[in-house]
Structures are given as C-alpha cells and as structure tokens.
Amino acid sequence: MTQEELQRVIEEAASEGARELDLSGNELTVLPPEIGKLTQLKKLIIGKYKYNDAGCIDGTIGNNLSALPTEIGQLHHLEKLQVTDNRLSSLPAEIGQLTNLQTLHLGSNQLSALPAEIGQLTNLQTLLLWDNQLSALPAEIGQLTNLQTLHLGSNQLSALPAEFGQLTNLQTLHLDSNQLSALPAEFGQLTNLQTLYLGDNQLSALPPEFGQLTNLQKLHLGDNQLSALPAKIGQLTNLQKLHLGSNQLSALPAKIGQLTNLQKLHLDRNQLSALPAKIGQLTNLLWLYLGSNQLNSLPREIGRLTKLTNLELDHNPLKSLPPEIQTKGFRKILEFYRQQLEQETDYLYEAKLLIVGEAGAGKTTLAKKIQDQNYQLQQDEISTEGIDVIQWKFPLLTGREFQVNIWDFGGQEIYHTTHQFFLTKRSLYVVVADTRKEDTDFYYWLKVVELLSDNSPLLIIKNEKQDRKPEINERELRGQFTNFKETLTTNLATNRGLPEILNNIKHYIQKLPHVGTELPKTWVKVREALEDDPREYISLEEYLTICQQYGFTANKDKFQLSGYLHDLGVCLHFQEDDLLRKTVILKPSWGTDAVYKVLDNPQVIENLGKFDRNDLAKIWHDNKYTDMRAELLQLMMKFKLCYKIPNRPDNLPDTYIAPQLLCANQPDYTWDETNNLILRYEYKEFMPKGILTRFIVETYPWIDEQKLVWKSGVVLNKDQTRAKVIENYNQREIKIRVAGNRKKELLAVVTHELEKIHQSFKRLKPEIFVPCNCQSCQGSQTPYAYPLDALQKRLKAGRKQIECENSFQMVDVRKLIDDVMEQTSGAQLQRELEQKKNESQQSFMPEPIIRNQVFISYSHEDQQSLTELQKHLKPMIRNQKLAVWDDTKIKAGAEWRQEIEEAIAAAKVAVLMVSPDFLASDFIAENELPPLLNTAQAKGLTIIWIPLRFSSYKETAIEKYQAAHDPKNPLSRLSEAEQDGAWVDICSKIKEAASKINQV
Secondary structure, eight states: OOHHHHHHHHHHHHHHTOSEEEOTTSOOOOOOGGGGGOTTOSEEEEEEEEEOTTSOEEEEEOOOOSOOOGGGGGOTTOOEEEEOSSOOOOOOGGGGGOTTOOEEEOOSSOOOOOOGGGGGOTTOOEEEOOSSOOOOOOGGGGGOTTOOEEEOOSSOOOOOOGGGGGOTTOOEEEOOSSOOOOOOGGGGGOTTOOEEEOOSSOOOOOOGGGGGOTTOSEEEOOSSOOOOOOGGGGGOTTOSEEEOOSSOOOOOOGGGGGOTTOOEEEOOSSOOSOOOGGGGGOTTOSEEEOOSSOOSOOOGGGGGOTTOSEEEOOSOOOTTSOHHHHTTOHHHHHHHHHHHHHSOEEEOOEEEEEEEESTTSSHHHHHHHHHOTTOOOOTTOOOOSSEEEEEEEEEOTTSOEEEEEEEEEOOSHHHHHHHTTTOOSSOEEEEEEETTTOOOOHHHHHHHHHHHTTSOOEEEEEEOGGGOOOOOOHHHHHHHOTTEEEEEEEBTTTTBTHHHHHHHHHHHHHTSTTTTOEEEHHHHHHHHHHHHOOSSEEEHHHHHHHHHHTTOOOHHHHHHHHHHHHHHTSSBOOTTSTTGGGEEESOHHHHHHHHHHHHTOHHHHHTTTEEEHHHHHHHTOSHHHHTTHHHHHHHHHHTTSOEEOSSOOTTSOOEEEOGGGSOSSOOOOOOOOTTOEEEEEEOSSOOOTTHHHHHHHHHGGGBGGGTSEETTEEEEEETTEEEEEEEETTTTEEEEEEEETTHHHHHHHHHHHHHHHHHTSTTOOOEEEEEOOSTTTTTOSSOOEEEHHHHHHHHHTTOOEEEOTTTOOEEEHHHHHHHHHOGGGGHHHHHHHHHHHHHHHGGGOSSOOOOOEEEEEOOGGGHHHHHHHHHHHHHHHHTTSOOEEOGGGOOTTSOHHHHHHHHHHTEEEEEEEESHHHHHOHHIIIIIHHHHHHHHHTTSOEEEEEEOSOOOGGGSGGGGSEESSOTTSOGGGSOHHHHHHHHHHHHHHHHHHHHHSOOO
C-alpha cells in the first residue's frame, strides 16, 4: 500500500467514525501523523497473528514500521492495539496516553527498552512483548496492576525489578528464553498466577517464596540450571503440569508427593539417581518423563501410578529392573512394581550358561565336568545333536543356592542357523576350542555372541588335547570385543585347569545384571514349583492354577511372570501366538530336541528338507510328543525353520520345507538380463549364517513355481515380476536382481524382508551398493556400484551429481537412490505377502474365531464422543442389528485386560475414535491397535475410523483405512445439528460394514 492509498484509507475511516481498522500485511514503512484523527477507534491492527484450521497460531501478518508516530497517543478510545511483526525499536512516550487500552500486542519487533510511561496503561489486561530485544524492564511496569496476561518470552532479560511483584492480577506469564539467573523474592506475590513459563533461562535456584504461587496449574522450568528444588514446591497443590527437564537436579524433595493434582511431570535430562517414595502419591499422573537420568532403580511405590498413559525411562542404568520387564513397555513395569508393593519380595539366583564352538571341541564334556567334576571322559563322546540343557548348582556365601542352566549347543554347521534363536542376552558364554584341530573360528563365534546377546560376557576355553598349546591373538580379539573376559586352558581328560574354570564361571555369572534382582515372592515360589514339576510341558490352564495356588490373583500378573521366565530361558511360553500360548514348555530341551529330530532325520535330509505330517507322526512317535505335534510344528514355523508349500491339492497332506536342508545346487532356469533393477548387500566385517534361509521362509508364498529355490538362492515371482536373491557366503554378500512390470515394488518387499532379518542382530549393518544408471552401465551385467550411505551423505550436502568410475559420465544422485530404494512403492505388495502367510498359518488354529460384534476403541478423554456414538447406535442394538462392545461393558472386579483381548478376538468391525488423545495413548498403541491392524491385514476384520478432532493420524497406519467422516472437517468443527447428522451417517456406515464382512 502506498502512502497516498494509506492516507485515503485513514481519511475514509475518520469520516465514517470507524471503530476498527486493520492495516496488517500492507508492507507499510511509515504510519502518518494523520492516524491521530481516528479518535473513535477502539481497535487498531498494524500486525497480527495468522491461524490454521485447528485454531492454532500459524505465523504472523505484519508490516515494516520502525516507529510509531507521537500522534498515536491521541487515540484515547483505543482498547486494542496490535503491532505484531514489525520493526519497532522503541515506543513513543505518548503511548502512555492510551489509558483505555486493554490489549497491547508488540511481539516480533526490535524493542530494546520500554518507556516509563508504559506504567500509565493501568487498564491493560494483556501485554505481549515476546521476540524482542528487551534487556531490562522499567520499575513502572509494576503499575499495570490489572494485567492478566504478560508475554515476555524470547528477549534478553537478565533480571526482573522488585516492582514486578505488584502485578498481582497476573494469571498467565511467559518469561521463557531469556537470561534470568534469579527471581526476586517479590515474585511470590503473584498469587493469582495459573500458567508460568520460565524455561530456557539460567536459573540455578528458586526463591522460597515460590511456594506462595498456590494457584499455579502449569509451570515450565525446563532448560535451566536448577540443581535442587525448594521443599515448598509441595505447596503448589493445584499444579497439573510441571516441566523440569534439562536441568541439573540430582534429587527431588519428598514434598513433591503433595502435588496430587499433577497430570504431566517432565524430569527428563537431569542427574537424578533416585526418586523419593512419595512420588507414588501422584496418583493422577498421566505422563511421566524420566529419560536420560542416572536412575539405577525406581521406588516400588511407582506401581501406584495406575492412571499413567505414558512413562518414558530411556537412557537410564536401571540395573534393578529386569530388562525382560523393561522391554515389555511401561504397563508391565508398573505391574511389576505394583506386585512388589503388594507382597513380600525375594531374590532369584539363577542364570544361563551357553557353551558354543565347533563340533568335537569338547563342549559336551565340559558341560558335564562343570556339573560333576568326577565325570569320566568317554572314549567316543557322542556329539550333541541340537541342544542339551542341564543344571548345575553351587552354594553362595549367604547360604542360598545358585542355579546355572547350562545350554550345550551342537557344533555341526547345520545347527548354527537354528542356534541363533536360543542365544539370549544377560547370559554367560563359553567358546570351547579344540587346540589339536585348530579349526575354531574365534572371530565368528565372538561376533555371533556380540550380535545376538547384547554383548554378554564371554570366556574362551582351550581344551588342550594331548597338551598341545597353540596361541590365539588375544590382543586383537580384546580390541574388537569388549565382552571378551578371559582365556582359560584345560585338559578335560585330566581335569587340569578345571578348578580355575569353575571359579571364573562362578565369578562372572554372579555379576550378570539380573542376578539378585528383588522380585515379588510369589514369582520365586512359582518358579520353584515349575522347576520341581517333572513334566515337559503343562497347559496354560494348569500354569494359571499353579500361580493361583501361590498367591497370584490377576491373570495379567501370571502372564507377566511367564514372559519373564521365557526371556530368561527358564521355560518357553509364546504368548503372542494363538496356538503356542496355550502351552507352557517347562523343559526347553523337550522343544529343541523335537525340532532337531526333524532336521537330523535321515529321510528329511534325503528329501532335501521336505516332510509332511505323516513324516512328523513317525519322527515324533514318542508319547511325550504325540499330543503336541501341532504345537511343535508351529514352534518350527515360529523359529523360521520351515514353511508350508502353498496351494497343495486337497487330497494331498500339507508338505513343509526346511530350507537349510535344501539342495546346494542351483536349478536350471531362464532369466531376462535386460532392464533389471540390481542391488547388492555387502557384509564387510561379518555375515551371520542363515540370512538367506530365513529370507526364504519369509517370502515362500512367491517362490517361482515352488521349485526355484536352493540352499543359497531363491527366485520369486509375483504379477509377472521376478526377483532372484542369491547369497554368496564366502564373499559375504547377497545379490538381488529384479525384472518385470513391478520392479520397484517387488524390490521394496525384498529389501524390507532383509532389513527385518538384519534388525534381529544387534549392530549388524551391511553396506548397500546401488548400481550406476549412466548410459554405459545401463544394461551392463557388471555396472559400477556406489555405496548407498555415500550417496545419501552426498545428497544431504547438496551435491546432486556424481561421476561414474567406469564411463566418467555425471549421473543424478537422487535418481540413483530412487531407482532402487523407493520403499513406499511396495506397501500393497507387502500387505499381499503378509496376507498369504497369514492364510497359510490358519491350519494351525485349533478352532475358528467367531467374529460377531463391533469393537469401539477410544481414549477416555473422549468419553463425551463415545456417549454420542452409543446413543446413535442404540436403535440398531435394540433391533439386534448390531452387537457393540466398548470397555464400559467391563463389570467391576472383572479381569479387564482379558476381557478386552476377548472382545478384540470377537470383533468383525473395529471403530477407532481418533483424536490427539487417542494417538497419544500408549495402552491403545500397545494393546488394542496391533491385534486389530494385524487381523485387518488378514481380512478378518474391517476397520472404520472417526475423526473427532484434528490429529496426526497420517503418521500412523490408520491413514490407509476407511474414514467414516471427512478428516478435513472433523466432528469438533461441526455445529450441534451438523454433528447429529454426521453421527447418523457414521452409524449407517458401521452397520453396512458389519453386514458385509464374512465371519472368519
């Protein structure tokens, strides 16, 4: 707007006696003196906020004013003045003449000081001064006694005047992002404050008077230098949100337990080594952030925080909390501490010792010598087939007994890939080497243990047969493996060195982090009862009964214990598997023996890994297996040891393949080498065995004619597109070629499945090589290849082209990456693959699932919306058109988690009531959504979701499912009448979905 245009606007407003004038967004540099003519103005806008559809501030619309004219003081009727987002460096003294001003917005300017006359604005209620350059405030600011909202964030204030305490009507105060190192004692006079932001300053302490701010509901003190909190903080009993993250707190006062109305507490990124027991009194807490501290333990009283929906504990050395519990999510953690709180505690002194190495090295002899030093070495010691599990007990100085579960692993190469499923963390490992043979690949065994056991401690034991003593390069191994503890020597024929070995095992196994963990006493009692049971397995019902006999009352606690014992390797209970969860395997060796009986069976070996249920009936003919063949077969499937050949004729029995027994020779097949997509994984440091066989099991539905598969390669065929994936173990690489119509999509599925396998190994990071697409390399059988990491790094640095080392042509970096790594393109194919695998698993289900109801998933914060939906569904329910379940159906005293699981299993339609609270709920994310989404992928369930409010649903899997209402216009934006119409339409869609879907 030009000055002439502005003059006309002002003249017109003056002649009309305008009460409001908006001049924002006109690139004004000067406001003319004539502005003083607008004496009737009540609202003048020279810069303002911009809002998005959700009603949140989304930027500003300003001008370029560097000053206000003195005539501004003539606008005596002005009640609201907005000069947001300009270039004001000062204010005229005449600003003090605007004595009727109630709202003054001066944010995003360049003000370095305020005139003393600001104190004359005694009717001011809102003053926004954020994002300026204020280094001090005039004492006269204390005269603004009617101020309710004051925003001084993002300035350069280093101190506040004592007169600040006179602002006794303040309700909201922003002082964040300044340079405040202390607060005046008078700060305690601001007793009407409800919201206070002091984050990102330099506060090292709070004055004792801080405790007088008893009306505070929100207090932000993050990013300061606080090393302690005053005990009087406990007087702030109305606090609902308290942010103390990124400070230097080493302890909390016990009085913090008095903040019983707290809903959110941020204590992350401090130096806390312990929490007071009184924290258990904060029973209204919904969010508790404790990440990045030095917490070794948590008080058991934390189990009282039953309303928590989010507990963050990452980056703490929680030694006293079993990792098996930590990894199960915060609800399991709370349940663990609740049980400690409710009952006596005891200690479980038990650990796992795993003995690995090459075949014939003496592993079995060592295991038996550990168990019984008087064991006599057999002339022809039978090599372990699969895994043997035996126990060894030794007394502790306390009088208690320590039990070691020794797992003796067969060394034949056929077992190496399957052993990987039993190598557990928080165990002690022993690598046995036969010094006579000198065939032990120490690097291989140490690397396997490192990748699969989370760096558990490891001993090397050299079995010096015939007293030969070749050396190993210990220094090099210690430099690469921090978990490598000792090298010990023995002659197992004479027991030389055996006492030293036993002492070292005792020493290191007692130092494992879980040993001596305080556990609920009922846990220890049930563990002892299971150990004394002579059976190989018991039913889930029997296990639950045993738990009940020893004092358990809640099923969720019983399942938590079986999960803990499963992770320790004491027993096996696969809770997430519909068939296997019905059995608790008390003797893990029973299950592993059964698996290896199949892999070692001569007929299965001769048939190159092929077997059917008739073969299994012969292999598992012993009484201990006959009633459990379906479960044992599912166990093999669970461990990715076999897959079912799909699409067999109805008159033929189901046939299975164990891919590690496939023929090593590649079958004959044709391949079109033109216009292929090529990718290569290179495992420079180490390549675990069995990656390709696991990949075969994951992709078996698409094996070309179910014939083009061999021990080190497979050809997949989907929708006239083929992928060949070949492992060259000696070269430590996997090569991929894809040809056909849907190359990018199929390649995305292949890389997705390989990445899943890679992620099961800690710290395994193969290098991916992308082929060049220059004119010379296109169509070449040996194109130049670039490391993907290097390309991504180059692109991030803004280098958009790179030279081909073969042709020296420049090629586009982005296109190189997109040619082979466009992962989103394979989403539909990925779903089809998962569906095929799920269909194959249906034969293991003991009985069909009857789905006959609508399951409603919602956040309790959205209770009002649930009530509306229930009201509109009522006629359909009354007419028996629908059966609807939500958690209000749970009766008092019922086992609520079990009821929810059963309701999900019976659902044919899932209705998700989506809001920010819904997406923020950990319980929904961990317990409701996964089974619903998995069943929906298998087409056993229809998902419909209702957008209650604007939310980040696009960041979740919900986005791909049908919305019952337009997400761009959620229900919260509709009038009451419009909402009624929307609910009617939503209920109609729910009824339609329920009538269409077939029962599974």
